[in-house]
Each structure stands twice: as structure tokens, then as C-alpha cells.
């Protein structure tokens with residue numbers, strides 16, 4: 025029996041158990057992967073201030089996100105093709121999140137459809153929207169998310185055109201996912217994954233097949249995305265989308281203080297400081313490094329959440345202490361899913377919560393709401409002197 029102690033252990037198992045093309049898809053950053061690497065290494069540059077001889081009983085890591093109670097300030101970020109990491113992956117992840125008490129976000133590019141996930145969960149989840157050129161499709165998917173009872177719309181703004189990930193190109197990753205011979209050969213070495221996939225009919229984009237124009241065409245992820253996604257998305261369109269949706273709206277992919285101000289003035293219920301896990305603009309700063317400038321610009325006007333690079337409870341604590349109101353995780357739960365299905369997602373959440381709680385105690389804090397810069401040792405030049 026392998027003991028799973030940390031997220032990295034789940035990552036190793038994910039790599040072993042899922043087909044190379046899908047593990048690579050999850051583990052990729054765009055181009056040189058500089059931003060992808062910075063996301064994790066920048067967290068490591070921040071250190072923690074130990075405090076002793078303070079009462080550490082009765083601790084709580086619970087909080088709220090857009091008014092909804094959460095077991096810890098962590099939500100599952102939208103991840104496309106989750107259902108290729110493990111059969112029916114979106115349903116498994118949503119169920120694990122629901123049982124744990126944290127929000128789940130379903131991607132537009134999911135394998136299980138909105139209706140599939142709604143049928144297999146009992147609490148509302150959030151829906152992430154990618155704005156397509158086909159307006160009828162967009163209207164329709166918003167209506168479907170409403171009908172399924174989704175309690176927030178997460179509008180992603182940083183991927184109207186796809187940053188190239190070299191591994192996907194080399195592995196021949198297509199949209200929707202189809203198998204080439206080398207990929208089939210690799211899959212024969214992943215028997216549990218194959219059994220899972222043979223046991224489900226959910227193997228294509230569940231929200232899209234039969235809904236979006238041209239979706240039947242088999243092309244690379246890059247060309248397909250660029251054909252489907254609306255390159256004209258701007259603040260005017262965002263306002264019209266909010267009218268159509270009529271509920272809570274979260275803007276994802278903010279990485280600039282001026283954009284954050286614009287989003288706050290717009291009245292976003294939350295913004296997600298994110299570089300898409302290093303998968304889009306290679307060369308952008310890590311989320312944790314840009315966070316202080318965004319906190320300075322809009323703290324208190326809208327909730328500020330952060331994702332990109334969180335791999336431990338210590339990282340969550342650092343993000344909160346740097347001024348984020350909450351966090352999101354992508355790969356940290358995807359590794360769990362690829363390693364052990366629903367139980368692996370639960371395990372990832374348990375690991376993060378335990379790490380967050382213990383680290384908080386060692387910092388002399390009893391409540392995540394009390395975390396702040398006083399808990400951190402940040403190098404003087406951390407934010408950098410960029411001009």
C-alpha cells in the first residue's frame with residue numbers, strides 16, 4: 025500500500041494511472057512554461073512567521089464565498105475534459121466537493137453535461153462559461169445552467185484564444201478528444217482507466233455536442249478553440265451576459281489592477297486572480313506575485329479569490345494572508361481524480377484542509393479570517409520592480 029501524504033503523491037499516481045495524453049494535458053503550461061513554473065516557485069519564496077505559546081484550541085478554517093458557507097476557503101476550479109482523467113470525472117469531483125462542503129465549478133468544456141452533474145448531486149454547483157461565437161449556443165447554455173439550479177456563473181475572460189501547449193500538439197490532442205494509434209497503445213498500459221471508460225458513454229464534450237456549430241469537426245484543440253470562441257468578447261458583451269444570467273457573476277482570469285478596478289466597478293460578485301494555471305499568457309507574472317497590487321486596488325469592493333499554483337495548505341494560507349478572500353484549485357484536485365477517482369478528490373481536499381489547519385495553528389492563529397501579512401515573511405523584492 026502506498027501511503028498518500030501530500031498532493032505530490034497524488035500527482036505521481038495520476039501520472040501512473042491516466043493515459044499520457046490526458047496527464048500531459050493537465051500538467052502543461054503554455055510555450056516555455058515560465059509562468060506555469062513561477063506559479064509554484066513564487067509561493068515557495070514566501071515564508072511563514074512562527075508564533076508560540078498562544079492558545080491554539082478551537083480552530084476553524086471555515087468561511088464563506090459569495091455568501092455561501094464553505095468548509096474551507098477553497099473552491100474546485102473549472103477544468104475542461106475532467107471526465108477524461110477518470111470516467112465520469114465531473115460527477116465524481118462534484119460529489120466529493122459536495123460531501124466535503126466546498127463549491128464545485130463545472131467547465132463549459134466538461135465531458136459530463138450540466139444536466140448529468142445536476143442529476144448526480146443534490147446541492148447547486150457553479151457553472152463556468154466560455155463565450156462562443158454562436159450566440160444562440162451561449163443563450164441556450166445560460167438557460168440550461170439556470171434550469172439546473174447553478175448558483176453562480178463564472179465567466180472566464182483569459183481564454184478567447186488558446187495559448188499553445190507543446191505537449192498537446194505533440195500528443196495529437198484533438199477536440200473532441202479522439203484516439204490516435206500511439207495514444208491507444210499507451211492506454212493499454214492503463215487498465216483501470218480503460219475499464220472506467222468502457223463503462224461510461226460520456227467520452228465527448230457533454231455540454232457541446234449537438235449544440236455548437238462545427239463541433240463534429242475533428243481538429244486540434246488550438247484550431248477548434250479558435251474557431252469556436254468569440255474573439256470579440258468585451259465589457260459590453262459581459263454586461264449583456266450578466267443581464268441574461270441575472271444571478272451572481274464571478275469574473276475569472278484577472279491579472280492586472282486596472283482590469284480588477286473595471287471588474288469591481290462593473291459589480292462582479294468576485295474576481296479570480298488567475299493566469300489559468302500558466303496555460304495562457306506565458307511570461308505573465310504568477311498570481312501570488314500580482315495579488316498585492318490587486319488587493320490594493322479593489323479590496324473590500326468585491327471578493328478577491330486567487331488560483332494558479334496552489335499545491336498545499338501552506339499555499340492557501342499564504343494566499344489568504346497576502347489578502348485573498350478565498351482560493352481555487354485546479355490541478356491539486358485533478359491529480360486526486362486521476363489517481364483514485366472520487367476518493368482521490370476527497371483525499372486531496374482532506375490533505376489541503378489538514379495542512380491549512382496545522383499551519384495556521386503553528387502560525388499562532390485560530391481562524392482563517394484573522395490571517396494577514398503579520399503571518400508572513402515576504403522578501404522585500406517579492407513583488408518586483410517591474411516597469
Ligand SMILES: Cc1cc2nc3c(=O)[nH]c(=O)nc-3n(C[C@H](O)[C@H](O)[C@H](O)COP(=O)(O)O)c2cc1C
Pocket residue numbers: 049050051063101102103104105131132133152180276298299300301302303331332333334352353354355356
Ligand atoms: C487541465 C486544465 C483544464 C482547464 N480548463 C479550464 C476551463 O475549462 N475553464 C476555465 O475557466 N479554466 C480552466 N482551467 C484553469 C483552472 O480553472 C484554474 O485557473 C487553474 O487550474 C489554476 O491553476 P492550478 O492548476 O495551478 O491550481 C483549466 C486548468 C487545467 C489544469
Ligand SMILES: O=C(O)C(=O)c1ccccc1
Pocket residue numbers: 104105133183186245249300303
Ligand atoms: O485547457 C484549458 O485550459 C481550457 O480551458 C480549455 C480550452 C479549450 C477546450 C478545453 C479546455
